[in-house]
Amino acid sequence: MESNLKELMENHPVIPAIKNKDGLKAVINTDAKIVFLLYGDVLNIVDIVKQIHESGKMVFVNVDLLEGFTNKKVVLQYIKQNTPAVGILSSKANMLKAAREMGFYTIHRLFIIDSFSFNNVFRQIEISKPDYLEILPGWPKLITWVMEKTSIPIISGGLICFKEDIIAALGAGAVATCSTNPEVWSA
Numbered sequence: 001m002e003s004n005l006k007e008l009m010e011n012h013p014v015i016p017a018i019k020n021k022d023g024l025k026a027v028i029n030t031d032a033k034i035v036f037l038l039y040g041d042v043l044n045i046v047d048i049v050k051q052i053h054e055s056g057k058m059v060f061v062n063v064d065l066l067e068g069f070t071n072k073k074v075v076l077q078y079i080k081q082n083t084p085a086v087g088i089l090s091s092k093a094n095m096l097k098a099a100r101e102m103g104f105y106t107i108h109r110l111f112i113i114d115s116f117s118f119n120n121v122f123r124q125i126e127i128s129k130p131d132y133l134e135i136l137p138g139w140p141k142l143i144t145w146v147m148e149k150t151s152i153p154i155i156s157g158g159l160i161c162f163k164e165d166i167i168a169a170l171g172a173g174a175v176a177t178c179s180t181n182p183e184v185w186s187a
Contacts, residue, residue, distance in 0.1 A: 005086075005105060005131075006153075006175075008033045008058065014166060015155065015178040016185045024048060026182045028055045036089055036107075036157075036178055037061045042068030049083035060087035060107060063095060073098045080104070089134065093127035106130040107155065112142050122149055132175070138165070140172035147173050160184065 009015075016027045017036040027035055028051065035057045040048050045066060052059045061079055069075040071092060076099050079085050087105035090096050096106040108130040112118050125133065130152060135142050138156030146154060156169035157178035166177045166184060179185070 005034075005058070009153075009155075009176045013170060013174075013176040014185055015176050016182070017157070017178050017180045019180050023180065023182070024051065027052065027057070027185070030185055032057055032185060034058045034060065034176075037085075038065050038089075038180070040066050042066070045079070046082050049079075049085050053084040058087065059083070059085045060089050060105070061085045062089040062109070063099075064090050064092065064109075071095065076102055076104070087131075093124045096128035096130050100129065100131075105132075107132045107134050109134045109136060109157070110146075111136050111158075112146075118142075118145065121146065125150065125152060134178060135174075138169050138174070138177060140168045143169060143172040143174050 012033045015034045015036055016032045017038050018024050018027050019038045035052050037059055049059050063075050080102050088099035089107045089109055091109045096108055100106045108128045110121050132153050132155050134155040134157045135146055136158030138158050138160050143154055153175040155176045155178055156174040160177050160179040161181055169177045
């Protein structure tokens with residue numbers, strides 16, 4: 001399955017991220033093969049994931065943004081038992097470590113806002129051992145800096161607003177980009 005994910009990212013390097021019902025409606029009819037789900041709650045997460053999955057897409061759930069759940073491993077168990085989600089997004093190393101142990105693909109979301117957060121990245125990924133890193137903001141210089149220190153594939157996310165942003169991120173070495181802007185999903 002991992003080679004399938006790698007192949008999907010190579011062939012579809014723009015990953016839609018959805019943050020509300022409008023995004024859900026928009027993503028269902030796209031050619032996207034991977035979707036990052038950035039919203040939901042204890043009452044609707046099962047239905048949202050199923051809708052995306054039934055449209056032929058792999059779903060990655062950002063467990064940090066689910067309302068009504070705690071940031072404990074039980075949310076991962078719930079998603080595993082009740083949805084067809086294949087992956088977990090989180091900025092929390094311990095959640096990703098647990099998700100990986102449960103058989104999920106894992107993407108460590110890293111918000112790099114200064115030199116302190118940049119230097120902390122490598123301690124965090126030593127714990128999480130993720131399949132991918134999502135660098136936020138997805139600026140080319142940050143991508144190259146992180147690539148100099150790790151071989152984990154990078155997804156560029158955050159402030160990816162234009163086709164030029166996608167081209168620059170991929171040119172800097174990102175394997176994919178992620179955006180909530182439907183205008184760039186088909187770029």
